[in-house]
Amino acid sequence: MKNNYLYTPMPEMHNEMIPVTIGCSYSKCLFCDLNMGRKFYIYPLEEIKSYIKNRKEYYKDKRIVPKKFNLLEGNPLSLDTDFLEKVLETINEKFDIKYISMFARTIDIMNKSDQELLRLKDLKMDRLSIGIESGSDEVLNYHRKGIDSKGQLEALRRLESLGIDYSTYIMLGLGGKKWSLVHAEKTAEFLNKLNPFEVVLVTTVVFKGAALVEEVRNGNFQRLRVRETLTEERDLIGKLELNTILNASHKTNSLPLRGKLPEHKDLLIKKINEHLELSDRELLAAERKKWNIWDWE
Numbered sequence: 001m002k003n004n005y006l007y008t009p010m011p012e013m014h015n016e017m018i019p020v021t022i023g024c025s026y027s028k029c030l031f032c033d034l035n036m037g038r039k040f041y042i043y044p045l046e047e048i049k050s051y052i053k054n055r056k057e058y059y060k061d062k063r064i065v066p067k068k069f070n071l072l073e074g075n076p077l078s079l080d081t082d083f084l085e086k087v088l089e090t091i092n093e094k095f096d097i098k099y100i101s102m103f104a105r106t107i108d109i110m111n112k113s114d115q116e117l118l119r120l121k122d123l124k125m126d127r128l129s130i131g132i133e134s135g136s137d138e139v140l141n142y143h144r145k146g147i148d149s150k151g152q153l154e155a156l157r158r159l160e161s162l163g164i165d166y167s168t169y170i171m172l173g174l175g176g177k178k179w180s181l182v183h184a185e186k187t188a189e190f191l192n193k194l195n196p197f198e199v200v201l202v203t204t205v206v207f208k209g210a211a212l213v214e215e216v217r218n219g220n221f222q223r224l225r226v227r228e229t230l231t232e233e234r235d236l237i238g239k240l241e242l243n244t245i246l247n248a249s250h251k252t253n254s255l256p257l258r259g260k261l262p263e264h265k266d267l268l269i270k271k272i273n274e275h276l277e278l279s280d281r282e283l284l285a286a287e288r289k290k291w292n293i294w295d296w297e
C-alpha cells in the first residue's frame with residue numbers, strides 16, 4: 001500500500017490503522033492540504049482484505065492484539081455502503097473488535113440512510129471523527145466547507161439518535177481576524193446543542209499545499225497572532241456548556257491543554273490566562289521553537 005504520510009484522528013491515533021482510501025473525495029476546503037496534489041484513491045477491496053489478513057498474521061504471536069481500529073484516510077464514509085460493509089466484515093472476522101472509527105464529513109453522514117448507518121453500526125462502526133471546524137456559517141462558507149451549520153447539526157443529531165458516538169474537530173483561528181469573535185461565539189453555540197465524546201481543538205495553519213496560501217497573499221485572509229488565537233480559545237472554552245473531553249493538545253496549538261468539561265473549565269481558562277502573561281516576544285519565540293522541533297521530527 002502506497003501512503004507516505006497519514007492523517008489520523010487524534011482521539012484514535014493509537015488504534016490499528018487500516019488503509020482504505022488515500023486523501024479526501026471532496027478536497028475543496030481552503031485550509032486543507034490533505035490531498036496535496038494526490039488524487040482521491042480507493043484501494044481495491046481484495047487489497048484491503050489481504051492487508052487485514054496480513055495484520056492478523058502479524059499479531060499471531062503478539063501478546064497485545066488490537067481491538068480498536070481506524071479506517072484511513074480523509075472520509076472513508078463517502079464509500080458505497082456495501083463496500084464499507086465488506087471491509088468491516090473482514091475486520092470483524094479476523095479480530096475481536098471493540099470499535100472501528102474513521103474520519104467522516106457531515107455530508108457523508110447525510111448521504112447515508114438510517115438503515116445504512118445502522119448496518120455499519122452493527123459491524124462496530126463507532127466514534128466517528130468529524131471535522132466541524134466552525135459553528136459560524138460565514139466561516140464555513142468562506143472556507144468552502146460545502147455544508148452550513150444547520151446541515152452539520154442535523155447530521156450529528158442523526159448520529160446521536162442512532163447511538164453512534166463521535167468527536168468533533170474545531171479549528172482555532174479559522175475565521176482569521178475578520179470573524180474571530182463570531183467564530184468563537186457560534187462554535188460554542190453549536191457545540192452546546194450536541195454531545196460529542198470529545199472536542200478536539202487544533203489551530204489553523206496555512207499549509208504550503210492549501211488554497212488558503214493565496215488568500216493570505218492577496219490579503220483576503222488575515223491570520224490571528226498567537227495572542228489572538230489564545231484569546232479566541234479562552235472565549236470559546238468560556239462559552240462551552242456541554243459535558244465532554246476538551247482536547248487541545250494538538251501540536252499546532254501554542255499551549256497544550258486537555259481536560260474534562262465542565263469540571264476543568266476554570267482550570268483550563270486559568271492556564272490560558274497564565275500563558276497570556278508572556279510577552280509577545282516570548283510567545284513568538286515559543287512558537288518558533290515548536291515549529292523548528294516539528295521540522296526535525
Ligand code: SF4
Pocket residue numbers: 024025026027028029032033034074075105131
Ligand atoms: S477538511 Fe476534510 S472535508 Fe475538507 S478537504 Fe480536507 S479532508 Fe476533505
